[in-house]
Amino acid sequence: MNTLLRIDSSLRLKDSYSRRMGDYFVKQWKLKHPDGAILKRDTARSMIPHLTQQTVDAFFNEDLYSEDLPLSDKMIEELSQSSEILIMCPMYNYGIPSSLKAYFDLIIRTKKTFTYDHGITGLLQNKKAHIISVMGGVHSVPGGKNPLETHLTHILNHLGIKDINYFPLEGTASPEQLSDKTKATEVLIFKHLH
DSSP states (O other): OOEEEEEEOOSOSSSOHHHHHHHHHHHHHHHHOTTOEEEEEETTTTTOOOOOHHHHHHHHOTTOOOTTHHHHHHHHHHHHHOSEEEEEEEOBTTBOOHHHHHHHHHHOOBTTTEEOBTBOEESOOSOEEEEEEEESSOOOOTTSOOHHHHHHHHHHHHTTOOEEEEOOEEOTTOHHHHHHHHHHHHHHHHHHHO
C-alpha cells in the first residue's frame, strides 16, 4: 500500500499558501492512490523541541536518555512507513522554518536514518519526496533550484532519498499575479500525479 507522509511547517494555520498547495497535492494524490494512507506531521501545530547536548549524546550512546528520544523514534518510524514524503516549506528570513529545521535535527540520526561506516549512506532509500516551496519573492535561478529546494535536497539526499520532485510557488508578495502563479503550481502538481 502507498503511504504519503505530509509534513507541514507554515506558522500560518489559516490563509497559508503552502498548506493550500499541500491540500491540493493530497487531493490529487488520493485520486491516484484511492487505497493509499496519509500520515500527517505538522511542525507548527505540534512544536518540535530544538536539539540539545543531552539529546545529541543520547543519539550516540544507547545508555543515555533524553526526553526527546521517543519523539525522534516516532518521527523516524513515520518516515520508514512512508513510500512518499510531501514537504510544505515556506521561506522565513531566507531559510526554512525553524520548526522544520528542528524536525530534521531530530530525525537525522546515525544508524537510524544514515550510516557513515564506508562514507555516508542514507537508510531511507527507495522513497519519493515532493517539495512545495513558497516564497514572497522570486529566488529561483533559471533552470535551477531555489534556496529552499537546494537546502532540502541536501538533507533528503543525506537520508538516501534521491527521487525528488519540486513544486515552487514564488512571488506570493505580488497579489496581482498570485492567481496565475498558484494555478501554474497546481498544473505542475496535476501533471506529475496524472
